[in-house]
Every structure is written in C-alpha cells, then in structure tokens.
Amino acid sequence: MSNSGSNRGGLGGRLRKMTDTNLLMSITIIVFIVMYLGAIIFLQKGFLKPQTLFNIMNANAALIIMSCGMTLVMITGGIDISVGGVAALVSMSCAVYLDYHGGNIIGAILISLAIGLAFGLVQGYLVAYLEIQPFIVTLAGMFFARGMTTIVHTNPFNVQNEAFVKLKDARIIVPFLGSVNKHGVYVDAYVEIGVIVALLIVAALYIFLKWGKTGRSFYAVGGNRQSALMLGINVKRVTFLSHLLCGILAGIGGFVYFMHVGSGSASHAMGAEMNAIASSIIGGTMLTGGVGNIIGTLFGVMSLALIQTIVSSVGLDQAWWTGITIAAMLCLFLVVQSIIIARRKKANASAQR
C-alpha cells in the first residue's frame, strides 16, 4: 500500500494522486470545519466562542490520547479494545491510592504508567510472540480490567486529596481568546492540563510515524507482513511495540481522564474503546492496516465530539442518542472504507492484466 506524503507536484496532480488515507483525512477535516461553521450559523451563537471548542477538547483529551494508541495498533493491522477498561482501572486505582493510602500525585502517575505498561507488555507478548488474535486477547484484557476495577474498589467516589484537586482544577489560560459573558464580564478562555498532554503526544507521534525509522516500519508491517519480513523488519517486535505503546498511552489517557472527572468508578470510560476505534477509522486509519494518520485521528475525535455536542444542543439529549449517532457514523465510515478497499483491489487487478 502506498504511503502518505510521498506525492509531489502541483495542486491538481496532488489531488489526483492523493492516497486514500489523505483523502479520508481531508474529508474528515472538511466535514469537521463544515459542521463547525454550520453549528455557528444555525445553532446558538455559543459555538462562536473559542471556549466551546476548548471545552470539547477538555472533555475529550483522554480520548485523543487513547485514540492515538489505537491508531498505532491499527496501522500495524491489529486492534486493541482494552483501552477503556484500562482507563477505568487506572482512574479507580489512582483514586484509591490518593484517598485511602495518602498517596501523592507522582505516585499516582507512576501507577497509571505501570498499569498501562503491564497491559501493553502482556497483550503485546500474547499477540506478537504467541500469535493469538489481537481481538481475543484485548477483549479478555477489557473484561479483566473492568473486573479488576470492581475488585480494587466497588463503589464510585470523588477524590478529596488536596494536591490532586488543585491539579484537577488547574486551568491554563489561552490569551486573547476569552469572551464577554452575559453579565458583561470578560472571562478568559482556558484549557485543562490534559489537553496540553494530548497535543504533545499527538505531535510526538506524528514525528515518530512520519520520520522515525521504527514509525515507518509500523506502516510496512501493517501493509504487508510478508514483504516487511523480507525487508528485514522485525515484524514481531514492531507488533509487540505497537501494543506496548497503546497500553502505555491507555494508561496516560486513563490518568488524563481521571484528572478531568476527578473520581474513580467502574463505569468510567465505558465505550471508550468504541469511540477510539471510531475516531481512528473516521480519521482515515484502515482496519486492514498500513494506512493511517495521527492528525486524522485528532480530527476524528474532534468530529465525533462535535457531533455529540450538536446532537445534544439540538435537543436530542437522551442518553441513547449518543451511542446511536457514534455507531451510525462508524458504520458509515466502515462501509466507505470497505468500498475503497474493493475499488483499489479492482484497480490493482486491472493494472496487473
């Protein structure tokens, strides 16, 4: 499969030569912008305030991080549905550590990294070296994580730890983008720490996938394992690495989620795996592997979140609409992908003839 970014030439040529992932990503970005403009025009003027966008980011920083991990795994042709469970386990463990064992923030961060690392190591080993289907392994991982969350602590509770509450309420002021509220007072626009973390991770992974040697081999393994092997790439190691990174990112995502909600509960991040998969797919990552883009994933998450915001501000605010919209959107993009794959196969076949 062809990679992104290898095409040079004029705009017209670029459009024609555009790879499917860039095409899908462009569609997503355009859809996102159009939806946002539409929301500004047709809905309340609230969408005009930068803070609305920042709020969407605040609420979805954890999802961005988890989706990045998911994208990595999906580029190598695997899948990881344990991320939501891991996030729940991380939030509950950190909550219990902070409130019942008098822990500090550093310790909590280490715990979340350790949980993510453990899941990444075990799942990566089982998938890469024992060659078990990633879906079965991570499904078991998901159930294990959810079960463990209940074992760690049964009832949901809010964390009272002072240092943590301070961290949770920390706001980073974005200059010049504040707005005047209805009382005529100027309010600064802000983002949470999690958003900064998420954007840093997106930037790092973008560089890693675009220019890193290991990053490039992710695409090679996902595109065609056999050819990757012949190119001298350690396919098993790359697969292992992708699951390891995904596990660690799920751990970080779990902590960011925990920072956003400030409580531990077994039902936290329910369905996050689905949202992460949907975001990656909407952002142009193919389930078959070899194709994908971190920036696309970022916009995938934002599009999903924007749709949810729009759906709830239109008045369809019953809980079930969120699930149904996401499922419908995922279904749509899956079908589009499957059509693209079929078309490409046909094109390849006719080119060979």
Next chain:
Amino acid sequence: MIANKKPSFLSGLLHNQLLIPIAALLLLTVFNLIVDPSFFKITLGTNSDGNPVLSGYLITIIDYGSELAILAIGMTLVTAASGGQDISVGAGIAIAGSVLLRVLCGTESRPETLQTPVFVAFIICCLCAMIAGAFNGALVAFFRIQPMVATLILFTAGRSIAAWVNNNELPIISEKSFTYYGGYLPGIPIPTPFFIALLCFAVTWAVLKFTNLGLYVQAVGINEKTSRLNGLNPELIKFAVYILLGVCVAVCGLIKVSRLSTINYSVIAKDIEMDAILAVALGGNALSGGKFNMGASILGAYVIQFLTTTLYKFDVQSDALSAYKAVVVILLVVMSAPVFREKISSLFRRLRAGSAAA
C-alpha cells in the same frame, strides 16, 4: 465431526475435542467436592405458587447454563464460518427482550393481562433479533469487515436501541403464565430453560445431521476461496449463520425477560458475550474458524456456568467475575495457540534428548 476411526478407546478419548470440557468439568467437580461437598446438594421444595421445585447449585447451573448453551450453538456456527465472534449478543438480547415486552404490553406499560399472545410476540422479537443479526452478517459477509469490529457497532448501540424501543420505560408484566419460560412449569420441578435448550439441541442436531449446513459452514471457515470454487456461496453462508445466531439470541431474550417479567437495559445479559466466546473456546473449537464440534461447545457452556456458580458461591461479586473469566480465556487461547504448543513440544523433545544423553 468426531473422528471416524477409533483405533482404541484411550487414544480416541485423547484426541477427542470433548476432552477439554470434560477435564475442566472434572477439575471443577473435584475442587468443589474437596472444598464444600454441599455444593452438590439438591433439595425439593415448593415455590411461592405451591409448585414443586428443585433447588441447589446444580439446578442453578442447569438453569442458567441452558441459555448460555443456546447462545453457544449460534456462536459456534458464527465462529466456524467467519473466523470471528459476535460480541453484540448481550446487546442483542437486550433488544430482543425489549421488543418482546413492547409487543406483550401493547400500549400500556403495566398491563393486567397480556395484550398479545406470547407466541406472536416471540415471532416478532425473533424477527427483530434476526434483523440485528442480518445487519452484522451483511457487514461481515458483504462489506468484509472483521466480525468483531462489525459487531462492535451493535455492542455499543444495542442497549441504547433497546432503551429507545420502550421509551426508556421499564414495563412490568404481571401475567403468571409468562414466567413459565424462565421459571418452572406447574408440576414440573426442573427449570423450563433446560427443556427449551433440549429442544434447541434437538433441532440443531437434526439440522446438522440431515442437512449440509455443518459441512458448508466448515468449508467456508477453512478456506473461503476453495469453498467458492466448489460451488458454495461463502457470503450467503456467513450471512445466514449471523441470522441463525439472531434466532438463538431471541430465544435467550425470551428466557431472560421471562425470568424477571421486566427488563433492565444496562444489566440484562451483561458480559454474556464473554461467556459465549468462552464456551466455544472451551469446547476446543478454533476461534479462527474452520472445524467445529457442537456437542463440545454445548458442554463448554455448562462448564462455564459451573465456573460462574462456583465463583458466586465464594462470594465473588458479579462485576468482578469477568476478571476471573478473562484469565481463563487467556489460558485457554494460549494453550491452544500453535506457537505455544510447538514451544512446549520442543521443550519436551530437548528434555527427552537430555535424559537420553545422560
């Protein structure tokens, strides 16, 4: 399905797929015998209606294992044909149950009598479950999406849809005869789900025995291209098994809803997809598709329920159960992984060579 030639009883047993579930069953039985023999006590009592009922852990296993076994029938076929599992069965049961209640209750939410005969309601709920199955099947068969990703859509949206069918209300049925399907028939002390399951087994057995479905499913699962060259239509067969799973889901939905006479959208049949996959895996069927052994899957389902009941007995919370089962799943798939088997056998060879040299 079971090997045709049986050279000797012992080697036949060793190579039989039933070995794994039977071994697991024996292990659990021995464990329970040692820890607390009262596990196997069955008492005959009467329930609130004055009907004779048997009670005891074993009866619970037969009772709740039956719905799992029904599900395992469909799951085995899906696994064999498409090489993946349907993880939307729990959500499917929620949809089926919700539709069933909606039809039974008609316009009221707490009717005194049933508004529709149960049979008609069941047919409608069966159709809905089949449509859900057809949706999954179409994504898998015609759009070639990996089964677990395709069914992830309903896995997430299913419970929302179920709530939406009944406007998020919780209809309650007070009609006594509706409880028969998940409870006890008057005068018969054995739980009804067991008889429903027996009926399903009989139908499955007959279908597998007298039609080519089993052969076709295995052919598609082993090699799709070859099966196409042999004149089969792999897409249609994959599509069909998902619809069949829909029927199994509808039967489960009937039993589940009948047990409570109401429904709880977020809790009904929670984590049952894991149990169904476990049943298939425990039955020694390859989760990557191909050959299957229906009997082993069914036995596997009862063994899983045995495990669940044992865990419950030791006061494990229902939410925590999934952690233990996940470990069992991982152990099972690791043991059946070809790479792992090779490593173990090479280790044995090296040990033998080492002892021979010494």
